[in-house]
Amino acid sequence: MQPLGVALVGHAFMGRVHSQAWRTVGRVFPHERPVERTVLAGVDAARARRAADELGWRDATDNWKEAVLRDDVHIVDICTPGDSHADIAIAALEAGKHVLCEKPLATTVAEAEAMAVAAGRARERGVRSMAGFTYRRVPALTLARQLIQEDRLGRVLQFRARYLQDWLHDPDAPFSWRLDRARAGAGALGDTGSHLIDLGQYLLGDTLDGVSAQLATFVDRRHAPDGTPAQVTVDDAAVFIARFGGGTLATFEASRFAAGRKNAIQLEISGTKGALSFDFESMNELSFYDATEPSGTAGFRRILVTEPDHPYLRAWWPAGHGLGYEHAFTHQAHDLLTAIHDGTDPAPGFEEGLYVQRVIEAVETSAANAGVHTPIATS
Amino acid sequence: MQPLGVALVGHAFMGRVHSQAWRTVGRVFPHERPVERTVLAGVDAARARRAADELGWRDATDNWKEAVLRDDVHIVDICTPGDSHADIAIAALEAGKHVLCEKPLATTVAEAEAMAVAAGRARERGVRSMAGFTYRRVPALTLARQLIQEDRLGRVLQFRARYLQDWLHDPDAPFSWRLDRARAGAGALGDTGSHLIDLGQYLLGDTLDGVSAQLATFVDRRHAPDGTPAQVTVDDAAVFIARFGGGTLATFEASRFAAGRKNAIQLEISGTKGALSFDFESMNELSFYDATEPSGTAGFRRILVTEPDHPYLRAWWPAGHGLGYEHAFTHQAHDLLTAIHDGTDPAPGFEEGLYVQRVIEAVETSAANAGVHTPIATS
Amino acid sequence: MQPLGVALVGHAFMGRVHSQAWRTVGRVFPHERPVERTVLAGVDAARARRAADELGWRDATDNWKEAVLRDDVHIVDICTPGDSHADIAIAALEAGKHVLCEKPLATTVAEAEAMAVAAGRARERGVRSMAGFTYRRVPALTLARQLIQEDRLGRVLQFRARYLQDWLHDPDAPFSWRLDRARAGAGALGDTGSHLIDLGQYLLGDTLDGVSAQLATFVDRRHAPDGTPAQVTVDDAAVFIARFGGGTLATFEASRFAAGRKNAIQLEISGTKGALSFDFESMNELSFYDATEPSGTAGFRRILVTEPDHPYLRAWWPAGHGLGYEHAFTHQAHDLLTAIHDGTDPAPGFEEGLYVQRVIEAVETSAANAGVHTPIATS
Amino acid sequence: MQPLGVALVGHAFMGRVHSQAWRTVGRVFPHERPVERTVLAGVDAARARRAADELGWRDATDNWKEAVLRDDVHIVDICTPGDSHADIAIAALEAGKHVLCEKPLATTVAEAEAMAVAAGRARERGVRSMAGFTYRRVPALTLARQLIQEDRLGRVLQFRARYLQDWLHDPDAPFSWRLDRARAGAGALGDTGSHLIDLGQYLLGDTLDGVSAQLATFVDRRHAPDGTPAQVTVDDAAVFIARFGGGTLATFEASRFAAGRKNAIQLEISGTKGALSFDFESMNELSFYDATEPSGTAGFRRILVTEPDHPYLRAWWPAGHGLGYEHAFTHQAHDLLTAIHDGTDPAPGFEEGLYVQRVIEAVETSAANAGVHTPIATS
Structure with a gap:
């Protein structure tokens, strides 16, 4: 063939x-x-x-x-x-x-x-x-979505998402295109915050109504590797509060100044029947609290997401032999090839990408307007 | 005597x-x-x-x-x-x-x-x-303040505080005075959020300029233990974004609906030279990241705050024999007695308590006004 | 009265x-x-x-x-x-x-x-x-025994116990009566190893048949606080392998030279239906793995042992407001008073204390005989 | 070329x-x-x-x-x-x-x-x-060896190693060649215990003098996938105590019955100046305790071993984007190719493999002789 x-x-x-x-x-x-x-x-x-x-x-x-x-x-x-x-x-x-x-x-x-x-x-x-x-294809997060879809959390009341890095933490870190609004569009908000916005729509199957936001640029001038001074025209950190259409209260943060956090996508999702907690720095683990357990033995359980019946895992190694960052990209390629073969639309499509862009814009608008609640545009 | x-x-x-x-x-x-x-x-x-x-x-x-x-x-x-x-x-x-x-x-x-x-x-x-x-007198948090005062974090860029509980999580949990605005003043915001506001001023030695907030009441009718239905007139969860006078970007959350979290005061404070992380559910530990360490051996270190040279600890047991919730109250009594004996003002005084109240009010005002940035009143 | x-x-x-x-x-x-x-x-x-x-x-x-x-x-x-x-x-x-x-x-x-x-x-x-x-009366360990008695672990196959401290780690740490065989009987083995031996009989309701052991004294001369040199006549660390009467394979270690561990009683108990894990440095937590769960959602769950229906807890504070080291002594006094009032024998009695002493003796005998399996004496 | x-x-x-x-x-x-x-x-x-x-x-x-x-x-x-x-x-x-x-x-x-x-x-x-x-080529363990070689632990006093899995935990798990002494040589001892023995010689640069051991077979009859009953002729779990030539006291365990542990290589190494702790289930992390730090800020630090200056990492992704199980095999191939190119001997060679085999044999001999200390054969 x-x-x-x-x-x-x-x-x-x-x-x-x-x-x-x-x-x-x-x-x-x-x-x-x-x-x-x-x-x-x-x-x-x-x-x-x-x-x-x-x-x-x-x-x-x-x-x-x-x-x-x-x-x-x-x-x-x-x-x-x-x-x-x-x-x-x-x-x-x-x-x-x-x-x-x-x-x-x-x-x-x-x-x-x-x-x-x-x-x-x-x-x-x-x-x-x-x-x-x-990140949708990190098995622990794919499993998170499955558990939410299986109603293991009940009605989702709160969604908390942080994406913490510290590579700009050093004031002498060099300027790059990622700090230039013209090329990158936005800073932490666009680069890593966009993942959080997507994970919100992915995990909850719901979209945000509006946001209330603040942006911060902690170091506004840096030098390119060749020594040329340059203006930082994007955010170093972005925080926003939001509501999903279904009523879930949400908080988001993206930062490049979180000393000691290297690529920490930290989620905690609370529902009427349970909760999920995740940190990409331990990407093979998902913590799940089942509130329907008797209180005497309830507790966040650390699921090592490496079992054959976990998403994508049957193709890889035996239980306990964890995956790394790049594997999610292999899963992405696999899902795209499957969609092409099956003649179906892969997810997320460009429409979901557009939604993320609209949230980013609303965040910037809210931040420019004293944090006032700003609705997400719809077509 | x-x-x-x-x-x-x-x-x-x-x-x-x-x-x-x-x-x-x-x-x-x-x-x-x-x-x-x-x-x-x-x-x-x-x-x-x-x-x-x-x-x-x-x-x-x-x-x-x-x-x-x-x-x-x-x-x-x-x-x-x-x-x-x-x-x-x-x-x-x-x-x-x-x-x-x-x-x-x-x-x-x-x-x-x-x-x-x-x-x-x-x-x-x-x-x-x-x-x-x-909570100022939990030794790990007293130590946190010491480290900040000793400039181990450098300039503090971000302050994140959550106080998560789940005792209202059950929709059948009974109504109590804590859910009645007339008696309690506020809900999660006043009861546990107030601790976070105080910890902010305590740890950073700085106060907030203004806030941008949302409140949520997830279950608005409950029954008293005797079966009488009652209206919940306070918030179940409060989230807000803020700036300290010195420029630190801050996020706060207080929730009584965080399934699986029983009394989780979670802090993460990032500065130019280091970071601190804390969770009251492991109250004898403070995590400290020293960004001045060589990157090859840098990492959040889990300080077991039970050494004789840690705050309040010399009076208690040997290293590793941890304290519990009530000990902070003994420390509080000790500090009050010391102040009375020395003829000095104990901290926090009523002025600091008033400040917390003003922040609570600003949070409620902001939440009632679409999250718009609301300054903290000063006398 | x-x-x-x-x-x-x-x-x-x-x-x-x-x-x-x-x-x-x-x-x-x-x-x-x-x-x-x-x-x-x-x-x-x-x-x-x-x-x-x-x-x-x-x-x-x-x-x-x-x-x-x-x-x-x-x-x-x-x-x-x-x-x-x-x-x-x-x-x-x-x-x-x-x-x-x-x-x-x-x-x-x-x-x-x-x-x-x-x-x-x-x-x-x-x-x-x-x-x-x-330590039997640390609620997490009392709960551990309950879960074992309720058969949540099935047949117990392996019992692992370590008691790690580091207060002798500094070669200049002073000599004390605890390092003198005449007064203390044994070193780490008697002081902290004895707790592990007792926890074995308590948690499993079973006793050891025999042991295979090694002892080590890493620093054999120290100085008393007044400067007098003194010979260390006890073990600094003791390790032994054993079998319980019911067939459980067991390993024990007590050490005063485990750098960074202050009072770490670390247990891991594996059975056919589940497992328990505990570390006294996080004394309000018990980790429980339920092997009867579907593999997709199985995982060690961190039970915060602060619920009203946990052992001893109804008398104390609300969930999440943890206890400290000393509370187990209050529980001990409570249990003794209850036994006196009820006219029953408190546990452990002196017979259980004698058993611990016999295991200590067998460990020393085995260590003196090239680690050969040494049976525990019975009366 | x-x-x-x-x-x-x-x-x-x-x-x-x-x-x-x-x-x-x-x-x-x-x-x-x-x-x-x-x-x-x-x-x-x-x-x-x-x-x-x-x-x-x-x-x-x-x-x-x-x-x-x-x-x-x-x-x-x-x-x-x-x-x-x-x-x-x-x-x-x-x-x-x-x-x-x-x-x-x-x-x-x-x-x-x-x-x-x-x-x-x-x-x-x-x-x-x-x-x-x-496993020598898991970056966290390569880093562990570097730190030991740089004397960050001082004199190494204790070495503790466990390799815990639970795939035989289910008594209905099928018979395979790994349970047949003729084909596999040994059970947990040979399959995973051999890794621990190698990690001992790798990390400490030292070899064992002798061992004192016990083996256990918890389930001695299983069925092949085709239903044929078969005798399990290898160990399900192996525990042994040992001394390195340089005096380090060591304990080892390999088990296939540790419920909830999937591929947990757990190490804790204590020296006069510091300690290291590792668990393969969090393979991108190494915990290091520096005992030369002031006690007020000392603590096990969690080094996320994903920095460019960590072993093998410069070739991979940015900090925080962790590696998986298979990467160590890529490192192994890289090291072999380098040795071939340079005309040097790669490590470990067959001599080191032979040493591991001799320790395995001594463990089996000791276990067959009531745990008596059994020296490791030398050529």
């Missing part, structure tokens, strides 16, 4: 992780149709070629448009900074290629809307699009 | 804990002047007498005014519901008695202001007043 | 903790007959008087025999070093006084046998004796 | 993990000479072919001898049950192929000795051999 050719656009951190996923997916999850790492596109031809050799892609180019239009490319995987997502994704969808686009979907709501429109049109022609909110 | 006579007003949960503290303080912490448990006041004479016998108080009365005016009473310890604090405290201070008043100081800002005025006048006559924000 | 008079012999660490228990027990646990702290006996009259004042005992003496024979003394509480236990306990029992004796019961099996004989004779006259293995 | 061809013998659990490592190593760790997955050998030709396709090996065979002798094969990777290790390894070494052999090295000391002799001879011809004790 003819292989599915993939074009990877971008070969920095995300490109490397996605490469590992594309190399691994067919070896761990059986798929009828093989995957081929056809071409890697970058901005510089020589560096793209070197990256292709290192990461295992056949061809290399400095022209993403060319890569996207190739006949032997069926999937376009976008791993570039946010300001180029819309152009690449729309071009690829129009060319009839399935698209996997890193998050956040775009840098503005307008771009995200255009992408969602393009994705809608492409869908009619059987072309799939997917937003790369990978 | 003539003993210091104590009058205890109220003999429910708080009265019982305070009794244990008054029994213990002189046996563990050496004080020149002995303490006498002189009289216990309640609303019903027979029940007060029974409580006095059980808890070890000499006399009993159903007339707190009489107790407060006795010549052999030097300290009045107020453990009643919030709506009677002002009357008792002001009467006691005017009668020249030192006052220890349970938190929150009052049910309204107006009451708290009157109390602070009375405390100010009494101070001029050498009469002391103290608000019962006991 | 005439109060029960208590004579306390010894007023060092244990005497102070027992005093706190005797002060507290009647205030927290209702007993018909009040308890009186009648007399404190020490080796020096002036120091005994000072201790009595500080700790709240009416009389003081430097003659324990006199104290033990007083008509107004009904309970003798022995808190002296191990080499005087037998004399005091036997004299008290012969005088018809109930005896609570600190652990380990004695310094030799011969002494412990004599004490058990005396306890047996006294029992016939309604006189009670109790060995002070207090 | 001509690629290094690898022959994989065996394609069950270990073969699958090794395949993932060989696929990944060159993409993550730069090596001048590429690696080729040349041939996969199994016992059944059809199943081998299927496995080769699935796991990404070019050729397949049911004749390992043929595979081993191919000119385009330079490395033989042995992932078969223990009883075939010696034959394959010796044949490969004699054919001049580098060998990576899964642990335990063999099923008997005699086999292991023959393998070590063959490895010694091969070494003289520049042919390398390596025993697959992969």
Whole structure:
């Protein structure tokens, strides 16, 4: 059977992780149709070629448009900074290629809307699009959603989400495109807060009505690696309070200044029948409190999410032999291939990515207006 | 030397804990002047007498005014519901008695202001007043303040505080005075949120400028133990975002619906040089991250706060033989006795209690106004 | 009703903790007959008087025999070093006084046998004796036993027990009577290992058949506080493997050189239907794994042992307001008073204390014989 | 440059993990000479072919001898049950192929000795051999060794190691070759206990003098998947006490009946200057206690071993984005390739594998002789 050719656009951190996923997916999850790492596109031809050799892609180019239009490319995987997502994704969808686009979907709501429109049109022609909110595919979080759907928490009353990092904690940490509003769209809010917003819609199957927010930039001038001073134009930390449509009270925080926390996605979800607690720094564990247990033996139980009957786990190692960060990307590739094969829409699609973008915009609007409750726009 | 006579007003949960503290303080912490448990006041004479016998108080009365005016009473310890604090405290201070008043100081800002005025006048006559924000005296939190004062955290950028309980989680949990706005002033916000507000000013030595808040009442009708239906007129959960005067970004949550959390005061404080993390459910531990350590060996260290050189610990047991909830009340009594002996003001005084009340009011105002940033009133 | 008079012999660490228990027990646990702290006996009259004042005992003496024979003394509480236990306990029992004796019961099996004989004779006259293995009364461990008795673990296959401290870790830590075989009987093995041996018989309701052991003394010369050099004649660490009569495989370790562990009693008990895990450094928690749960949601659950329906807890504070080290001593006093009132034998009695002594002896014998399996003597 | 061809013998659990490592190593760790997955050998030709396709090996065979002798094969990777290790390894070494052999090295000391002799001879011809004790390459454990070598623990006094699993916990779990002494050599002792023995020599750079042991078989009859009853001829659990040559007191346990523990390699190592604690179920963390810190701020610190300056980490993801079980196998392949390139001996070699085998034999001898101390044979 003819292989599915993939074009990877971008070969920095995300490109490397996605490469590992594309190399691994067919070896761990059986798929009828093989995957081929056809071409890697970058901005510089020589560096793209070197990256292709290192990461295992056949061809290399400095022209993403060319890569996207190739006949032997069926999937376009976008791993570039946010300001180029819309152009690449729309071009690829129009060319009839399935698209996997890193998050956040775009840098503005307008771009995200255009992408969602393009994705809608492409869908009619059987072309799939997917937003790369990978943490949905950490088995502990997939299990969390299952437990919520099975009503193990009852009515969900409170949703708390924090994404804590500390890489900007050092005032001498260098300036990068991630601190530039024009390229990144937003700071902690867009980069990691977007994951929390997506996890909210994923885990609860519900969307936010509105938000009340504050943003902070603790260090507003930094230096690029070459010594040039630069203005930080994004948030270092974002906090907001919100309500889900179904009434759940929610709090969110994204910070790049949480000393000692490296990639701590911390969730605690409380319902009338139980609660869940999670920290990505212990990504193979999910804590579950079953409030229907007798009080004498009730307690948060630490589920080691490595059993064969846990999501995605049957394909991997025996119980107790934990997974790492990159595995969620392999699961993402697996789910996309499955959707393509089955002719169904993978989740999250661009519409869910657009929703995340709208929440980000509402957060910024609220923060600019003394924290007043700001509704989330709907189309 | 003539003993210091104590009058205890109220003999429910708080009265019982305070009794244990008054029994213990002189046996563990050496004080020149002995303490006498002189009289216990309640609303019903027979029940007060029974409580006095059980808890070890000499006399009993159903007339707190009489107790407060006795010549052999030097300290009045107020453990009643919030709506009677002002009357008792002001009467006691005017009668020249030192006052220890349970938190929150009052049910309204107006009451708290009157109390602070009375405390100010009494101070001029050498009469002391103290608000019962006991968690300051959990050794791990006293140590936390020391570390912050020693600049181990550098500039404090973020302060996060949650007080999670789940005793209302059961929709059939009975109605009590704590759910009645008239008697309790506020719900989770006043009862446990007040501790967080106080811990903020205690740990950071700073006060909040303003807040942006939401309140939630998840179950608004309950039944009294006798079956009478009653309206819940207070919040079940309160969340708010705030800024300290010095710029620290802060988030607060108090909830009585956090399934599985019994008395979880969870703090995480991030600074430029380090961070602290605490959970009262492991009250003998403080986690400290020293960001000045080489990254290869940096990590949150779990300090078991039971060493002789930790606050209050020299008086107790050897290292590793942890303390419990009630010990902070013994420390509180010890600190009050020390202040009385030394002729200094114990902390927190009624002014700090008034500040907490003002924050509570601002939170309610903000929540009633779509979360808009609401400044904290100053006198 | 005439109060029960208590004579306390010894007023060092244990005497102070027992005093706190005797002060507290009647205030927290209702007993018909009040308890009186009648007399404190020490080796020096002036120091005994000072201790009595500080700790709240009416009389003081430097003659324990006199104290033990007083008509107004009904309970003798022995808190002296191990080499005087037998004399005091036997004299008290012969005088018809109930005896609570600190652990380990004695310094030799011969002494412990004599004490058990005396306890047996006294029992016939309604006189009670109790060995002070207090950790049985930490609520989490009392709950552990309940769960085992309720068959929640099924057949118990493995029992692992460690008691880790580090107070000798510093080679300059001073010499004390605890390092002198003549006075202490044994080192870590007797002082803390004895608790583990008792917890084994308590939790499993079973006794050891024999042991295979090694002892280590890492620092064999130290200096007394006055500078005199002294030979360490006890073990610094003891490890042994054993089998319970019912077939459970067991491992034990007691160490005073476990850097960073202050009073870590660590248990892990595995059965065919579940497992329990405990660490005294988090004494309000018990971890329970229910192997009958579906594997998808099974996990060690952290039971916060502070609920009203947990052992001893109804008498204390609301859920989540944890207890400390000393509370187990109050429970011990409560259980002794209950047994005296009911005319039943408190547990553990001197026979159980004698068993512990025999295991200690077998451990020492095995260690002296290249670790060969050494059976536990029976009478 | 001509690629290094690898022959994989065996394609069950270990073969699958090794395949993932060989696929990944060159993409993550730069090596001048590429690696080729040349041939996969199994016992059944059809199943081998299927496995080769699935796991990404070019050729397949049911004749390992043929595979081993191919000119385009330079490395033989042995992932078969223990009883075939010696034959394959010796044949490969004699054919001049580098060998990576899964642990335990063999099923008997005699086999292991023959393998070590063959490895010694091969070494003289520049042919390398390596025993697959992969856990050395979990970054947290590599870091542990670094800290010990840097004297951060001072003199190591105690070494405690447990390897807890529960897959035999269910009495209806099926019989497999791992429960057959003839094929597996030993039970928990050989399978997982061997890792602990290796970690001892790796972390401490020291070997055991002798052991005192007990073995247990809790369920001695099981059924094969086809229903045939079979006798369990290996241990279900092994416990032993030992001394390292340098004086460190050591305890070991391997169990397949520890309910709730899935792959818990638990270490605690205490020295005069500090301590380390580790649990593989949280494999990205190492706990370190620095006893030279002031007691007021000392505590076990949880090092998240995901920093660029931690072992192997620079090649992977940013801090906080943890690794999984399989990564240690990629590190193993990387270290073997480096040794081959550099012309040095990789560690652990077959001599270290032979030492592990000798300890296993001594444990079995001691257990058969009432636990008496049994010295470890030396050549």
